[in-house]
Amino acid sequence: MVGVKQKEVRIGMIGYQFMGKMHSHAYRDLPFFFDTEARPVLQAVAGRNEAAVKQAAEKMGWASYETDWRRLIERDDIDVIDIVTPNHTHADMAIAAAEAGKHIIIEKPLALTVEQAERMAEAVKRNNVVHMICHNYRFAxxxxxxxxxxxxxxxxxxxxxxxxxxxxxxxxxxxxxxxxxxxxxxxxxxxxxxxxxxxxxxxxxxxxxxxxxxxxxxxxxxxxxxxxxxxxxxxxxxxxxxxxxxxxxxxxxxxxxxxxxxxxxxxxxxxxxxxxxxxxxxxxxxxxxxxxxxxxxxxxxxxxxxxxxxxxxxxxxxxxxxxxxxxxxxxGHIIGYEHTFIHLIYEFMKGVTSGExxxxxxxxxxxxxxxxxxxxxxxxxxxxxxxxx
Amino acid sequence: MVGVKQKEVRIGMIGYQFMGKMHSHAYRDLPFFFDTEARPVLQAVAGRNEAAVKQAAEKMGWASYETDWRRLIERDDIDVIDIVTPNHTHADMAIAAAEAGKHIIIEKPLALTVEQAERMAEAVKRNNVVHMICHNYRFAxxxxxxxxxxxxxxxxxxxxxxxxxxxxxxxxxxxxxxxxxxxxxxxxxxxxxxxxxxxxxxxxxxxxxxxxxxxxxxxxxxxxxxxxxxxxxxxxxxxxxxxxxxxxxxxxxxxxxxxxxxxxxxxxxxxxxxxxxxxxxxxxxxxxxxxxxxxxxxxxxxxxxxxxxxxxxxxxxxxxxxxxxxxxxxxGHIIGYEHTFIHLIYEFMKGVTSGExxxxxxxxxxxxxxxxxxxxxxxxxxxxxxxxx
Amino acid sequence: MVGVKQKEVRIGMIGYQFMGKMHSHAYRDLPFFFDTEARPVLQAVAGRNEAAVKQAAEKMGWASYETDWRRLIERDDIDVIDIVTPNHTHADMAIAAAEAGKHIIIEKPLALTVEQAERMAEAVKRNNVVHMICHNYRFAxxxxxxxxxxxxxxxxxxxxxxxxxxxxxxxxxxxxxxxxxxxxxxxxxxxxxxxxxxxxxxxxxxxxxxxxxxxxxxxxxxxxxxxxxxxxxxxxxxxxxxxxxxxxxxxxxxxxxxxxxxxxxxxxxxxxxxxxxxxxxxxxxxxxxxxxxxxxxxxxxxxxxxxxxxxxxxxxxxxxxxxxxxxxxxxGHIIGYEHTFIHLIYEFMKGVTSGExxxxxxxxxxxxxxxxxxxxxxxxxxxxxxxxx
Amino acid sequence: MVGVKQKEVRIGMIGYQFMGKMHSHAYRDLPFFFDTEARPVLQAVAGRNEAAVKQAAEKMGWASYETDWRRLIERDDIDVIDIVTPNHTHADMAIAAAEAGKHIIIEKPLALTVEQAERMAEAVKRNNVVHMICHNYRFAxxxxxxxxxxxxxxxxxxxxxxxxxxxxxxxxxxxxxxxxxxxxxxxxxxxxxxxxxxxxxxxxxxxxxxxxxxxxxxxxxxxxxxxxxxxxxxxxxxxxxxxxxxxxxxxxxxxxxxxxxxxxxxxxxxxxxxxxxxxxxxxxxxxxxxxxxxxxxxxxxxxxxxxxxxxxxxxxxxxxxxxxxxxxxxxGHIIGYEHTFIHLIYEFMKGVTSGExxxxxxxxxxxxxxxxxxxxxxxxxxxxxxxxx
CATH class of the missing domain: 3.30.360.10 (Dihydrodipicolinate Reductase; domain 2)
Structure with a gap:
């Protein structure tokens, strides 16, 4: 039997549609292709519709689920909050996560307004958490x-x-x-x-x-x-x-x-x-x-x-x-769209490790x-x- | 021996560089590929440098040359003035040609200013001559x-x-x-x-x-x-x-x-x-x-x-x-850039015939x-x- | 916590280089993207070099390893033998696997000679095991x-x-x-x-x-x-x-x-x-x-x-x-080379389930x-x- | 008025369909784009159907026509025989032209058989005439x-x-x-x-x-x-x-x-x-x-x-x-298919001048x-x- 020596980074993801599927896949595939000090663990996923979030968790390999995103953020066994919900929810979620000391990875655009975005940036800075926004195309x-x-x-x-x-x-x-x-x-x-x-x-x-x-x-x-x-x-x-x-x-x-x-x-x-x-x-x-x-x-x-x-x-x-x-x-053996997210998550995991x-x-x-x-x-x-x- | 029944349209071209070469070629090639009532005749080309314009005339098949464009416009044996000179000369040449009752074909842009352009348009209208501007790409x-x-x-x-x-x-x-x-x-x-x-x-x-x-x-x-x-x-x-x-x-x-x-x-x-x-x-x-x-x-x-x-x-x-x-x-047997001008000249010749x-x-x-x-x-x-x- | 209801199909893979990495990835990714009755389990991988095979097992997520492929084939907890070794080893391995009643998936070409290939085909038929050869490009x-x-x-x-x-x-x-x-x-x-x-x-x-x-x-x-x-x-x-x-x-x-x-x-x-x-x-x-x-x-x-x-x-x-x-x-969000193998494995898993x-x-x-x-x-x-x- | 100093090379073409049109155009366009010592003159075209060959001659600019290719070859005012007829006629025409001391340019393939082709090659060699076959694609x-x-x-x-x-x-x-x-x-x-x-x-x-x-x-x-x-x-x-x-x-x-x-x-x-x-x-x-x-x-x-x-x-x-x-x-201003023939004719005219x-x-x-x-x-x-x- 083989063992694992990497540090685990426990992810809590809010949302599970298009980008939720994409991020889940990237977390799963990352350690296969890349050597990282930190290894993402699909700890919990949150969504309001219990039947749907439960099914998504099973399909995508999340260990547990929540029906209230605030509950997810409160959990002690979560290191990172990953926000893949519609844009109008970003500010509240990100600020709450920052306040709870969680590292944050979030889908774009950051917010609905500059004012929201600035409050979010202020919150992550104040709470000294690692933060990243998912402009994946950089990573092709x-x-x-x-x-x-x-x-x-x-x-x-x-x-x-x-x-x-x-x-x-x-x-x-x-x-x-x-x-x-x-x-x-x-x-x-x-x-x-x-x-x-x-x-x-x-x-x-x-x-x-x-x-x-x-x-x-x-x-x-x-x-x-x-x-x-x-x-x-x-x-x-x-x-x-x-x-x-x-x-x-x-x-x-x-x-x-x-x-x-x-x-x-x-x-x-x-x-x-x-x-x-x-x-x-x-x-x-x-x-x-x-x-x-x-x-x-x-x-x-x-x-x-x-x-x-x-x-x-x-x-x-x-x-x-x-x-x-x-x-x-x-x-000559090409990769695809999803790999841009693997690279993005790779950089994020390095950030979680280094603190930058x-x-x-x-x-x-x-x-x-x-x-x-x-x-x-x-x-x-x-x-x-x-x-x- | 074979004969020609088409109506001749005698061209006088001012200028003989890049676009002069292009127009000359189009006049020459037109009757080979298309049937037109009017057939362009390379009557005379004008340029200030006599040695250069003489050589261009020989090379490109113009029957004669002039060293003063005003003289070209005055000639009775010219039906069309083709203007391929730098833009700042367009207005004077086109207006003079129109006043002399010549049909006009001119390289783009029409003029240096809207004011010039409007005077030119007014002149061709007043003198009831056929006019065209050489936006050749339309004709691909x-x-x-x-x-x-x-x-x-x-x-x-x-x-x-x-x-x-x-x-x-x-x-x-x-x-x-x-x-x-x-x-x-x-x-x-x-x-x-x-x-x-x-x-x-x-x-x-x-x-x-x-x-x-x-x-x-x-x-x-x-x-x-x-x-x-x-x-x-x-x-x-x-x-x-x-x-x-x-x-x-x-x-x-x-x-x-x-x-x-x-x-x-x-x-x-x-x-x-x-x-x-x-x-x-x-x-x-x-x-x-x-x-x-x-x-x-x-x-x-x-x-x-x-x-x-x-x-x-x-x-x-x-x-x-x-x-x-x-x-x-x-x-599958492709044509090239120069053919767009043949098509343009084809339309111009039709215009000279129809008066539109x-x-x-x-x-x-x-x-x-x-x-x-x-x-x-x-x-x-x-x-x-x-x-x- | 979420559970899994699929039937498990336990894979034993011989070899772990280029194609070993590719197959491992496909087994891992399959259930994420596709719903299959049978779910592949990365049970064991075999290779002669213990340090190397151990490291490969860890990196690619295999639960255990063997240093003798014959031992892998003997294991009761293996349903499928996946052969990704150089071609001259194919015949012996495939025939042994078939005799042991294992389903077989194998890299191409099937063998070194027609004679070997025919013996292999005869063995899988006689032992009534499911068999497939990895011409992945079909599956783009x-x-x-x-x-x-x-x-x-x-x-x-x-x-x-x-x-x-x-x-x-x-x-x-x-x-x-x-x-x-x-x-x-x-x-x-x-x-x-x-x-x-x-x-x-x-x-x-x-x-x-x-x-x-x-x-x-x-x-x-x-x-x-x-x-x-x-x-x-x-x-x-x-x-x-x-x-x-x-x-x-x-x-x-x-x-x-x-x-x-x-x-x-x-x-x-x-x-x-x-x-x-x-x-x-x-x-x-x-x-x-x-x-x-x-x-x-x-x-x-x-x-x-x-x-x-x-x-x-x-x-x-x-x-x-x-x-x-x-x-x-x-x-418009493209996939890559590796996905052709996911599809191939998808078809193989369906075959293992159906027996065809x-x-x-x-x-x-x-x-x-x-x-x-x-x-x-x-x-x-x-x-x-x-x-x- | 301008004059021409080039040596004239008088062309007699047999045939006037697809390739006849193409060659005619190339002869016409050559002197416009290239400086050559020898300038092709479209002297006569031959075809069996008088109405059709007459019309072709007019359209394409040939000075005269013949309805019997043998008569064309006999004419003293022809320097070059250009053969653009179907392949089965090539051997007789080319050999007759060679015997008459005419330079020859011919469409491909040279002949119906190797035996014909060799007789043709022998004839041009014996009569010391310039010869070329129209593989135009070389000349892109x-x-x-x-x-x-x-x-x-x-x-x-x-x-x-x-x-x-x-x-x-x-x-x-x-x-x-x-x-x-x-x-x-x-x-x-x-x-x-x-x-x-x-x-x-x-x-x-x-x-x-x-x-x-x-x-x-x-x-x-x-x-x-x-x-x-x-x-x-x-x-x-x-x-x-x-x-x-x-x-x-x-x-x-x-x-x-x-x-x-x-x-x-x-x-x-x-x-x-x-x-x-x-x-x-x-x-x-x-x-x-x-x-x-x-x-x-x-x-x-x-x-x-x-x-x-x-x-x-x-x-x-x-x-x-x-x-x-x-x-x-x-x-960036592209040329087309027909230009490959202009280049071919350019090389042929150089050959007629040099004798090679x-x-x-x-x-x-x-x-x-x-x-x-x-x-x-x-x-x-x-x-x-x-x-x-």
Missing amino acids: PAVQYAKKLIQDGVLGRLYHFRGNYLQDFIIDPAFPLVWRLKKEVSGSGALGDIAAHSIDLARFLVGDIHEVVGTMETFIKKRPIGEMVGGLSAKVDSDQMGEVTVDDAVAFLARFENGTVATFEATRFAAGNRNKNTFEINGEKGSIRWDMENMNNLEVYLTEDAPGLQGFRLINCTEDIHPYAGAYWPP SPRPNFEDGVKNQKILAAVETSAQTKQWVTIDY | PAVQYAKKLIQDGVLGRLYHFRGNYLQDFIIDPAFPLVWRLKKEVSGSGALGDIAAHSIDLARFLVGDIHEVVGTMETFIKKRPIGEMVGGLSAKVDSDQMGEVTVDDAVAFLARFENGTVATFEATRFAAGNRNKNTFEINGEKGSIRWDMENMNNLEVYLTEDAPGLQGFRLINCTEDIHPYAGAYWPP SPRPNFEDGVKNQKILAAVETSAQTKQWVTIDY | PAVQYAKKLIQDGVLGRLYHFRGNYLQDFIIDPAFPLVWRLKKEVSGSGALGDIAAHSIDLARFLVGDIHEVVGTMETFIKKRPIGEMVGGLSAKVDSDQMGEVTVDDAVAFLARFENGTVATFEATRFAAGNRNKNTFEINGEKGSIRWDMENMNNLEVYLTEDAPGLQGFRLINCTEDIHPYAGAYWPP SPRPNFEDGVKNQKILAAVETSAQTKQWVTIDY | PAVQYAKKLIQDGVLGRLYHFRGNYLQDFIIDPAFPLVWRLKKEVSGSGALGDIAAHSIDLARFLVGDIHEVVGTMETFIKKRPIGEMVGGLSAKVDSDQMGEVTVDDAVAFLARFENGTVATFEATRFAAGNRNKNTFEINGEKGSIRWDMENMNNLEVYLTEDAPGLQGFRLINCTEDIHPYAGAYWPP SPRPNFEDGVKNQKILAAVETSAQTKQWVTIDY
Whole structure:
């Protein structure tokens, strides 16, 4: 019989839908692929519907469950609170968890408002707990490698960032009015849900954003009442119609503190684009392109390549040299979306061990939230808005 | 011996560089591929440098040359004036040509300013001559087919237009200060040179633009003095430096009169993108994508495709059903950049015969110029600007 | 606390390198994503090196280990023997496992020779155990969906199969002489290792192969002595050189029983192709293409598409309608190489429950082996060889 | 008025369909883009149908026409005979032209049989005329650049050539029985029509082929009687059916004299592949890939690229450094299929001036024909056939 010597980190997760499934899987898979000092234990999961949370716990391997998230936070046998609930619950939960001395990992966006986000950041700081926000796309090997190239100066001075996040899952007007389409629950639509990811990628790769001007649009203004049923699917509950109170699409221009000029676009109305999270960065010495739908690939162009041989290289980032990729399979044997979360959890576990909150953390979340807010303000005032960090 | 029955249309072209070569070629190739009532005759070309214009005339097949463009316009044996000179000369030449009763075809952008553009449009109207502006990209078979799909309602209501025109030919700071980088000669930089093309594609495919907000940037502010040497190459003439007075890059958001939301970006600082003129349009029933670097292809997604079989189709627009393509070779045998000009000239020749100015004409040029001006204004005021048609 | 009601199936695995890691992971992940009556339990793993097997057991979650595979087979608490050792060990292990009444899952190719393979197939049949061979690529959602399209007649009569499996991991002459390059251990080189996969895909999608003619080549005839160190990496152990006794590359033509004409090529000398396992099938009503390096995508062309709109569709097979894909994430959120093994194990667990050996099983393995042997024979005789089933 | 100083080379062309149109265009366009000592003059075109040949002459710019090809060859005012007629006429025409002391340019394949081809080669040699065969694909800038890379040793020793030429223009069983499907007129089907091109590319890029083994197939054995109507279209003339006497598809393996292993496939039954003429070459230091449908692009992989940055580069071969490309437009402004013929004619005109027959010439045509014959023989004997040069 074999034994285990790692330190156990006991996780308590609030919520168990799409991201709950994703996080659960990442906790389970982490020790298989990576060596970490701290090993996550799926201690307890919380949800209001007892039958549902019980079934989720069984299916996903949680040792126990709670029907009241406050009870979960109170438990002594929990080291980390993982928050995967709709956005309007984030602030209360995170602050309560911080006050209880739990480390916190939370889904994006951090909160509904900058004010909430700042209170949350203040709470984790005051209570000295480790905190992280789940912008998972940073953790694709290709994106990490892009970061390395930029840091090493391979692209030189950066001129452009072009970040698009295109989806189409609500393009059908019969798609119901779920929580993601209600401002009081989600804060915003495409903006907070997916543009927030592009913003995080931009901040990670390029730096801080100085100012923005944007526009938002709700193409379908009324929808039948309904609810999410896992992933990004939903069902209609009623023949009643309700008002969509968030943006279906958002586009904005930005200028970074380092002078980079950027365009951002996020929409759920781009037919045929299921999860088209892409960026291109142009620098004085080269360019890079990435597309989540082929997330293992990175396209790199280098101006210093020999004349005649200049062209974008299609790099399959599955070599040992590409961050995290060495933990898996031989070159050319690709990984998928879920692995970005394994890497994120890997960094979080390292943070729990070291006591240092890994990036992106709540401070990143606050900055991201400020940009989201600035975009919304600019969409209303029709003017550029400077971000006040 | 064989004979020719077509009506001859005698062309007088002012200028003979990049676009002069392109137009000359199109006039020569047109009758080979297309049947037109009017057949262009390369009657005379004008340029200030006699040795150079003489050599160009010989090489490109012009029957004669002039060293003064005003003399060309005065000639009785000229039916059409084709203007391919730098932008600051457009207004005087076009107005003089119109006053002389010549039909006019002109390179884009129409002028340096809206005021000039309007005077030009007024002149052609007053003199009742046929007029056209050379937004050649409209005339790629794939783009024409995209237009047909949109007109036929295949995409339904349009939600998004995303138009990028990325180049890199001036990314090297040693690239000299040529006329294209001087505001007094070119009017603007990436904006008027390439964003103007994206705007034309957007107007052609989607409709009129209602308002814009944009930003412009000049990354390299000083360059050595020099000049163009054909195509998009240049040579340094001096060790003196001069100031770049136009934009290296521009990005803007737009809203169309029909509610479509758009992003535009044009830059000459996107390393590795030689002539990346692309657009994507998302509608309620489908999407299309196009990329000039693979200009024969059109990507089309249709939401009505059977579940499981939904995906972007990569259509090689070289079938008889694709506009203009039937004039050439069997399916799969591609055409190139120069053919877009043959199609444009084809439409112009039809216009000369019928007396109706084909689209895009000077009225389109004025509207385009107004959008360029609005983008510039918005970049200065940092506010949205409504286009006043 | 939550409980588990599934029937447990206790696995004993022989070997723990590349494929051992892969299978271990699949057993662990299976119950998270899929509901199965039988739940695999990682009971014991066997290997000769005690320190190494102990460490592997700990890392990968096996409850115990053995240093003698015969001892593993004897254990009463083992229901399934999983064989992931080099090919020359397959026959003895599988036959012993079958005699002991264990169900068997085995890595490909089935054996070194047809004679061995037939004895193995006879043993599992005589002992009435469930058996399966690990041609995992069948189990990519895109491939399964391709199968469905073909079965439903969407492509009509099939004309062509074009299967290439290109790798480059031994292209460096300094890559050592590992077991994969010794005929007495591996049976053959690119042929049995990767062409065997293409053959399985062809048999799955098109049907039985009637005859073949092929050629084999060993480009680098001597290499330094060394060994594999996980995945497809290796290290040199000695400055001594040894002879490569297998093929570096193989190419063959084939004719199927249904008249389809095929070309196959497998090589480890295709620079830049890390794991380029591709096929294209052309039928009277359409074509499909697949590429393992972008394994979520399937390209489909349908001749019945409307004129003008004909083109290969790039289908991201991540929808619920695509086999297995519904178990994971929303459309556009891709999965990777390892998931093909989860699906394979899923089918195996269903087989263990039902008592029916899932495809591909040992009978498929025998047929595959006969084709491998026929290719080798034809390479020697320089004539076509008919497969004798 | 401007003058012309070039030496005139008076062309007499026999035939005026698909390739006649193509050659006519190339002669016309050549002097516009390239400086040549010799300038082609479209002196006369010959065809049996007077009305049709007269119309073709007018449309394509030929100064005169003949209805008897023998009369064309006799004319004193003809320097070059260009043969673009069906294959069964090639031998008589070429030999007569050679005897008359005319330089000869001819469409591929050279002849129906090796015996014919050898007589033709003997005739041009004996009469000391310049000769060339129209394997135009060699002359794509990307292919020429590939050749340069190989010659410069950039790929090192070559391991693999993989040449596919896939079309679908006769996949519909209702496509009629045209001359291309009758052995007595065309010699063979996909083999001589398109595999011949792949063979030429292989010979150009890799070297001489030593031996082959192949298989041929006619999927649709009877078709309605009909004829070509330009390009690759056709019309049915009768409700009578006739027998297809050539191959619909061919596949063969080959070994080059330098040890390179190759696979070839050519078919007109690959649905969705309009003109998919592709090759991949794998060498010890890198790989290249090319696809005619995106003919401006060349994919290049170099093993010496830095770890992490290894991947196929997508090179748009439109820079001055890429052969012929400098004659056209700025980088990124693509050319098409027809330009490959302009380059071929350019080389032919240089040959007429210098007196040296450019490659590929009749000697290449004979070698190509021997390979075609060897493939046919091997398809019958089911054995490898060594080419006897």
